[in-house]
Amino acid sequence: MTIQALKGFKDILPDEARLWQHIEATARDILHRFGFTEIRVPILEKTELFARSIGEATDIVEKEMYSFTDRNGDSISMRPEGTAPVLRAFIEHGLQTRLPVQRLYTLGPMFRHERPQKGRLRQFHQLSIEVLGLDHPRLDAELIAMAWLILEELGLSTSLQINSLGCQACRPAYKAALVDFLSSRQDLICEDCQRRSQSNPLRVLDCKSSHCQEQYETAPAILDHLCPDCAGHFSQTKTSLELLAVPYAVNPFMVRGLDYYTRTTFELITDALGAQSAVGAGGRYDGLVAQLGGAKNMPGIGFALGLERLVLLLGQQNADACPETTTDLFVAALGEEATVKAFPLVHLLRRQGLRVAMDLEGKSLKSQMKQADRACARFVLILGAEELARGEAVLRDMTSKEQQTLPLAGEPEAVCARLIETITTKEP
RNA sequence: GUGAGCGUAGCUCAGCUGGUGGUAGCACCGGGUUGUGGCCUCGGAGGUCGUGGGUUCAAGUCCCAUCGCUCACCCCA
Numbered sequence: 001m002t003i004q005a006l007k008g009f010k011d012i013l014p015d016e017a018r019l020w021q022h023i024e025a026t027a028r029d030i031l032h033r034f035g036f037t038e039i040r041v042p043i044l045e046k047t048e049l050f051a052r053s054i055g056e057a058t059d060i061v062e063k064e065m066y067s068f069t070d071r072n073g074d075s076i077s078m079r080p081e082g083t084a085p086v087l088r089a090f091i092e093h094g095l096q097t098r099l100p101v102q103r104l105y106t107l108g109p110m111f112r113h114e115r116p117q118k119g120r121l122r123q124f125h126q127l128s129i130e131v132l133g134l135d136h137p138r139l140d141a142e143l144i145a146m147a148w149l150i151l152e153e154l155g156l157s158t159s160l161q162i163n164s165l166g167c168q169a170c171r172p173a174y175k176a177a178l179v180d181f182l183s184s185r186q187d188l189i190c191e192d193c194q195r196r197s198q199s200n201p202l203r204v205l206d207c208k209s210s211h212c213q214e215q216y217e218t219a220p221a222i223l224d225h226l227c228p229d230c231a232g233h234f235s236q237t238k239t240s241l242e243l244l245a246v247p248y249a250v251n252p253f254m255v256r257g258l259d260y261y262t263r264t265t266f267e268l269i270t271d272a273l274g275a276q277s278a279v280g281a282g283g284r285y286d287g288l289v290a291q292l293g294g295a296k297n298m299p300g301i302g303f304a305l306g307l308e309r310l311v312l313l314l315g316q317q318n319a320d321a322c323p324e325t326t327t328d329l330f331v332a333a334l335g336e337e338a339t340v341k342a343f344p345l346v347h348l349l350r351r352q353g354l355r356v357a358m359d360l361e362g363k364s365l366k367s368q369m370k371q372a373d374r375a376c377a378r379f380v381l382i383l384g385a386e387e388l389a390r391g392e393a394v395l396r397d398m399t400s401k402e403q404q405t406l407p408l409a410g411e412p413e414a415v416c417a418r419l420i421e422t423i424t425t426k427e428p
Numbered sequence: 429g430u431g432a433g434c435g436u437a438g439c440u441c442a443g444c445u446g447g448u449g450g451u452a453g454c455a456c457c458g459g460g461u462u463g464u465g466g467c468c469u470c471g472g473a474g475g476u477c478g479u480g481g482g483u484u485c486a487a488g489u490c491c492c493a494u495c496g497c498u499c500a501c502c503c504c505a
Contacts, residue, residue: 004496059503063429081505110505115429117499126505192502203503257504267505278505306505334463365463373465384463398465 008114008122016311023310024107027127027150034146036103036129041085043109047075053084053288055259057199064112078111081258082128083285083302084292090132091294101133107307118312119276125307135286135299137233140264141240147268147280147303148246156313158279161251162241162266163222164234165202168287170227171262175201177220188215205253221252230263237264260285264301273309280305329423330372331358334365334384342383348416354423372398379423381406395419397426 005011012020028038047067054061066078079085086106089095095102107127116122129147131139144160151158166174182189182197182204189197189212193204205216226234241248248266256265265283273279282303289298329349333342339362349356357375359368365382372380382394387405396403406422408415 007496064503112504114503115501116497117501120504124505128505208501275500276504281505304505309505332464364458366461366465367458369463369465371465377465380464382464386463394464396464401465403464 006122008116010121010123016315019311019314020307023154023307023314024127026153027305030146030150030153031105031129034103034142036105039086039089039104039106040108041079041082041089041106043079043111044076045079045085045088047077049084049088049292050077050080053087053258053260053292054081058257058259060112060257064114066111066113080112081110082106082108082126082304083130083260083288086128086130086302087132087289087292087294087300090130091289091292096133096295096298099133101131103131105129117276118274119306119309121308126304127307128302128304129282130300130302132289132298132300135233135284135301137236137264138240140233140237140284140301141244141246143282143301143303144241144248144266145244145246147266147282147305150305151268151279151310154310154314156270156279156310158268158270160246160248160266160268161254162237162248162264163251163254164226164230164237164263165256165261165265165283166222166226166230167262170225170230171222174220174222174225177225178202181219185215202255206255216253223250223252233263256281256283260288260291262286266303268305270309270313273312276306276309278306279309279313326355327357327372327375327377328355328379329357329419330368330375330377330380331356332365332368332372332380332382333358333362334382336362338383338385338388341388342381345412345416348412349419352416352420354420378427381419395422 047065050065051061056062060080065080067075068077070076086104090102090104105127108125109123110126111123113122114120129143131143144162148160165171178201179197182193182201186194186197189204190207190209193207193209193212196203196207202222204212205219207213207216223234238248238250251267254265254267261283263284263286266281267278268280269277270279271277280303282301284299284301286299288300290296331342331346331349333339339360342358343360346356346358357371357377359371363371365384369380377398380396380398382396384394387393388408391408392405393408394403395406404422406419
């Protein structure tokens with residue numbers, strides 16, 4: 001058996017890589033319009049960072065992290081998400097002293113040891129976006145609108161669900177009310193929910209069993225238990241979204257898998273990816289910076305886009321969203337003498353900025369024309385023995401099929417310049 | 429961690445009640461066109477039938493095990 005990639009680890013082959021580049025370029029462009037700058041953070045961090053931010057009792061920390069002991073005895077983990085490392089860097093370098101509001105994004109691989117399936121891998125990629133230092137609800141709306149715009153410019157249509165999870169002041173009381181409600185119906189709900197009502201009570205609310213959902217219709221809703229501040233924040237977030245014409249649906253049962261979320265949470269959902277419906281999600285995490293040892297009262301909000309899921313969606317919606325990579329010129333040399341002459345000429349043309357290809361092993365002209373065609377070459381320069389003897393070359397326009405003879409006299413730089421001039425004047 | 433489906437060429441797949449691995453399509457290489465791409469045509473190369481064991485005169489086909497992939501549960505981007 002030949003060696004294969006690890007389970008849940010995937011190669012991104014050239015055809016697909018073009019789609020990735022398109023997605024990344026589109027997103028970066030929009031992020032820059034919104035004043036975001038890139039930050040790059042390590043893939044390995046101390047395990048404690050994730051335990052303290054994501055939450056000890058979450059599935060991610062409990063059973064999905066790639067954790068191991070470093071040679072010096074530290075427990076380290078491959079990052080399962082991007083927010084914690086970015087916040088660690090923010091705190092470590094005191095970034096808030098440079099700008100009161102930091103708008104940051106990072107892009108790269110995340111690792112979770114889950115069973116792979118459609119749209120879910122063990123190494124996957126996220127575009128992770130964070131804003132630190134501002135808790136105004138208008139920011140919540142702006143960020144959501146930006147996520148919406150990224151998907152829109154990619155040509156993807158999704159639906160947006162939002163919710164508020166309250167804050168340190170109001171969530172505990174709500175949680176208690178919910179636990180109370182659940183304990184009175186233990187015999188009416190599924191086993192999973194019975195288990196979840198102990199481990200993570202909020203989670204029961206998005207149970208897929210219709211029987212359970214019937215019970216939860218009368219369950220206490222978080223939105224009815226928000227403190228005045230949180231209620232005001234949520235209501236302003238909604239009106240701000242309306243000002244930006246971003247269509248949303250309030251889903252009072254939407255829960256997030258990471259413990260650090262407070263107040264606004266949201267998900268961008270598609271029905272085209274099987275079981276993995278969220279292509280992007282995020283929310284506010286006002287207590288997190290303090291929790292990680294940073295400044296008190298340092299609010300934050302962020303979201304992540306799942307790049308594999310965007311690639312899947314884009315791949316099925318419009319297979320050729322990206323233009324083919326093309327070649328400006330293919331130099332077809334016939335025979336050793338011509339090839340030796342063409343070789344440095346090609347290098348020179350490339351130094352001048354042209355996308356140039358040639359066959360290095362002296363194949364037949366037919367074969368080289370075929371290669372030129374496959375490379376989508378706009379022009380082919382044919383250098384044969386006959387032309388060489390006359391000090392000429394033939395330039396073929398692959399679109400119009402017109403051919404013309406070009407003199408090769410003079411310094412290579414001059415030949416090169418004439419060639420570039422001829423090509424650029426002929427191009428549409 | 430649990431469940432189901434599937435493993436035959438680089439890819440997509442035929443292969444019937446077991447009887448010699450497919451002239452299959454796409455892709456690749458070469459010829460037809462002795463120096464001109466796409467289309468056409470002819471040819472070529474490419475395989476431990478995932479792996480190991482069992483049943484049988486005979487296994488791609490049946491049985492068992494194992495590995496891998498996929499989808500779903502769970503969870504999540």
